[in-house]
Amino acid sequence: MNYSIDGFLSRDHKVAVVGLGYVGLPLAVHFARRYRVLGYDISTLRVQELTEGHDRTGEVSSDELKEVSESISFTADPADLATASVIIVTVPTPIDEYKIPDLRPVMSATATVGQHMSRGALVVYESTVYPGVTEDECVPVLEERSGLRWKEDFHVGYSPERINPGDKKHTFDRIVKVVAGDTPAVTHFMAELYGRVVLAGIHEAPSIKTAEASKVIENTQRDVNIALMNELSLIFDRMGLDTWDVLEAARTKWNFLPFEPGLVGGHCIGVDPYYLTFKAESLGYHPYVILAGRRINDGMGRHVAQMAVKMLIRSGRQVAGARVAVLGLTFKENIPDIRNTRVVDVIEELRDYGLEPVVHDPRADASEVRHEYGIELVQSLEGPFDAVILAVKHDEYREMGLEGIATLMKEPRVLLDVKAMFDRQQAQEVGFMYWRL
Numbered sequence: 121m122n123y124s125i126d127g128f129l130s131r132d133h134k135v136a137v138v139g140l141g142y143v144g145l146p147l148a149v150h151f152a153r154r155y156r157v158l159g160y161d162i163s164t165l166r167v168q169e170l171t172e173g174h175d176r177t178g179e180v181s182s183d184e185l186k187e188v189s190e191s192i193s194f195t196a197d198p199a200d201l202a203t204a205s206v207i208i209v210t211v212p213t214p215i216d217e218y219k220i221p222d223l224r225p226v227m228s229a230t231a232t233v234g235q236h237m238s239r240g241a242l243v244v245y246e247s248t249v250y251p252g253v254t255e256d257e258c259v260p261v262l263e264e265r266s267g268l269r270w271k272e273d274f275h276v277g278y279s280p281e282r283i284n285p286g287d288k289k290h291t292f293d294r295i296v297k298v299v300a301g302d303t304p305a306v307t308h309f310m311a312e313l314y315g316r317v318v319l320a321g322i323h324e325a326p327s328i329k330t331a332e333a334s335k336v337i338e339n340t341q342r343d344v345n346i347a348l349m350n351e352l353s354l355i356f357d358r359m360g361l362d363t364w365d366v367l368e369a370a371r372t373k374w375n376f377l378p379f380e381p382g383l384v385g386g387h388c389i390g391v392d393p394y395y396l397t398f399k400a401e402s403l404g405y406h407p408y409v410i411l412a413g414r415r416i417n418d419g420m421g422r423h424v425a426q427m428a429v430k431m432l433i434r435s436g437r438q439v440a441g442a443r444v445a446v447l448g449l450t451f452k453e454n455i456p457d458i459r460n461t462r463v464v465d466v467i468e469e470l471r472d473y474g475l476e477p478v479v480h481d482p483r484a485d486a487s488e489v490r491h492e493y494g495i496e497l498v499q500s501l502e503g504p505f506d507a508v509i510l511a512v513k514h515d516e517y518r519e520m521g522l523e524g525i526a527t528l529m530k531e532p533r534v535l536l537d538v539k540a541m542f543d544r545q546q547a548q549e550v551g552f553m554y555w556r557l
Contacts (some may be wrong), residue, residue, distance in 0.1 A: 128205065128206075128309075128385065133155075133156070133204075133205035133271070134156045134157065134158055134203055134204045134205060134206075135151050135155050135158070135204060135205070135206045135207075135313075136158040136159075136160055136204035136208065137151070137160065137202075138160050138201070138209045138210065138233060139161060139209065139210040139211035139229065140159050140161040140170060141210070141211075142177050142179055142283055142285045142457065143146070143178065143210040143246060143281045144157070144161075144208075144211075144436070145175060145177070145180050146180055146283060146292045147210060147246070147292060148207065148258060149184055149185065149188055149192070149319075150293055151317055152191045153187075153188060153189035153191075153317060154316045155191070155315050155316075156191055157188075157192040157533055158192075158194075158195060158201070159192060159194045160194075160195055160197075160200065160201060161196060162194045163343060163348045165177060166196075167194045167195060167196045171194050171536075173189075176456070177285070177392065177455075177457070178455065178456060179286075182288060193360065198235070198236050199236055199530045200236075200239050201233060201236040202236050202237065203236075203238075204264060205240065205241060205242065206242045206244065207233050207242070208245075208246060209226065209229050209230065209242070209243065209244070210246045210281060211225045211229045211490065212225050212246055212247070212387060212459075212533075213225065213247045213248050213249055213395070214387070214391060214393050215227055215394045217415075220394070220398060221395050221398050223249070223257065224244070226247050226249065226253070226258070227257065227258070227261060230258045230261045230262060230265075231261055231509050232264025232410075233262065233265075234262040234264065235339065236264070236323070237262070239268060241274045242274070242276070243262060243275070243276050243309075244276070244277040244310065244336065245258065245277070245278050246279055246280060246281040247279075247281070248280065248281070248335050248395065249393050250332065250336060250395040250396060250399035250400070251329040251330075251332040251333045251399060252332070252338075252400060254277075254278045254332060255302070255329070255330050258276065259276060262274065262276070269380065271303065276328070277300060277301040277333055278299075278307055278328045278331045279310060279331065280331060280335030281333060281335075281340075282295045284525045285455045285457050286453070286454050286455035286457075291448055292318070293315075293318050293319045294319060294320050294322045295318070295320055296322070297314045297321075298310050298320050298322075298331050298334055298335075299314055299325065300321060300324070300325040300326070300331035300422055301307070301328070307324050307325075307407070311324050316347050325421070329469050333396075335392070336393070337468075338392075338398065339388045339389045339393065340349065340392060340393040340396055340410055343384060343392075343410075343413050343414065344380065344393075344409060344413040345379040346379055346380070346381070346389070346413075346417060347384075347416040348379070349367075349379045349380055349382075349414070349505050350381045350382070350417060350557070352381070353381040353557045354416075357427075361543060362556075363381060363556070364544070367419065369378065370443045373472070378493065380539070381420075381537065382419055382420070383417075383424070383451075383461075383462040383463060383511070384418075384462060385459075385463070386451040386452060386457065386459060386460055387451075387457075387459045388540050390417065390418075390433075390451075390460050390462065391411070393410050393411075395408065397410050397411055397414075408504060409439065418462075419467045420465075420557070421462045421463065421464070422466075422469045423465075424509065424511075424538055424557070425465075425470045426469065427555055428470065428475070428507055428509060428534070429473050431507065431534045432475075432506060432507055432534060432554055432557060434553070435506075435532050435534050435553055437506050437530075439474065439475065440473075440474040440475075441475060441476060441516070442475045442506040442507065443475075443506050444470055444475050444476065444477050444478065444506060445478050445480065445501055445503070445508045445509070446463065446466065446479045446503060446511055447479050447480055447481075447509065447510045447517050448463065448480075448481050448510065448513070448514055448517065449461055449464075449479055449481040449495070449497070450484050450512055451463075451487060452514050453513040453514050453539075454482060454483065454514055455513055456483045456485060458484050458488060458492060458493075460488055463511045464493050466481060466509060466511060467495065478498055478501070478505065479495055479496070479497055479501075479512070480498050480501050481497055482514060483516075484500075491538060500527055503526065503527070503528035505528050505529050506529075506530055506534065507529070507534035507535070508528060508529060508535050508536070509534065509536045509538065510525070510527055510535065510537045510539075510542075511539075512539075513539050513541045517541065518541060522546060522547055522552070525549070526550060526552070529546055531551075533555045535547060535550070535552040535554050536555050536556070537555070537556045538556065538557055539556070539557070540556045
């Protein structure tokens with residue numbers, strides 16, 4: 121393939137996106153506004169839904185899918201990848217139960233791509249990995265499955281995904297795109313290719329490993345900063361101080377960073393640091409700060425549950441058998457994404473104390489929650505409850521207001537507002553025993 125953007129456009133080449141989840145689908149739709157696009161996913165149900173114009177993740181509207189319907193096609197047949205000149209891999213890269221990177225999804229996708237890609241193809245990875253995965257792990261599989269030679273018959277590149285689920289402001293086209301290819305010509309081609317659809321600009325990294333590293337440190341930095349806020353909340357709780365009051369005062373200084381305490385889940389911030397620490401330890405370095413931050417953040421769900429128990433005791437209630445409404449299960453507000461949600465830590469700890477958590481979430485898919493966590497979501501909240509834990513700031517709960525939440529509860533009303541959706545003083549004036557991180 122001639123790595124020229126003009127040649128790419130004039131010969132009407134096709135871009136394939138492998139993995140049509142929270143990252144892949146928005147990417148495919150934006151590319152379809154300029155290029156012919158093939159969207160591939162192993163789920164036939166997912167392909168059928170998208171073909172019919174419905175995105176269950178809520179990231180892309182039916183109108184947007186209709187807008188690009190003439191230039192995008194969806195398939196679950198891997199043989200169709202042979203028609204693409206550029207293949208972009210956007211599959212998940214989770215961790216296993218031992219906090220070790222699980223590369224099976226990306227390696228499986230790589231094997232599929234290698235088996236079906238055509239000579240001259242460019243394979244670009246957007247999945248989050250530790251430095252070296254693209255060239256050291258994926259390239260040998262591509263060569264083995266395709267029978268082609270790297271840098272002679274095909275090329276590879278890396279461009280870290282920066283999708284923030286549920287964020288309608290920082291969309292794919294409004295976030296600077298980092299690109300790196302295995303040769304300078306490929307890097308320049310990727311910059312031109314992405315540059316046609318990304319309005320915010322392109323940054324050409326000097327190497328693929330540099331681009332891979334940039335991705336894992338973005339979320340590692342956020343994770344460590346949130347861990348600091350969580351640790352401060354643990355300290356201030358023992359001092360009898362309200363963490364949010366302290367933060368409000370501290371933010372009056374111009375260079376104070378506006379991080380907040382909370383449950384750190386999802387597919388990025390709670391996962392990516394382990395990719396970096398895994399690689400660091402393989403090189404003989406133990407990353408103290410990063411792993412300390414992870415330990416703090418991974419323990420916050422248990423802390424919330426323990427505070428619920430303490431507040432029930434202070435209210436004079438019996439802990440064993442107490443019914444606690446847990447409002448929200450997704451890893452962040454106003455999205456259906458339940459991947460790596462740390463609300464499950466709260467629920468498990470409540471059960472260990474003998475409480476009965478009743479879990480409600482208007483955004484999450486009940487069957488998916490049942491399959492992933494063995495938790496049964498209730499469709500409606502039937503009180504009275506001994507306590508309410510407002511775990512996720514969904515708009516539906518904001519609309520309920522303190523008065524609506526109060527109708528669900530026994531007196532005295534015990535409310536744990538994890539992310540401070542409501543004002544503490546107003547909650548106390550309404551009559552709540554109120555706590556927040």
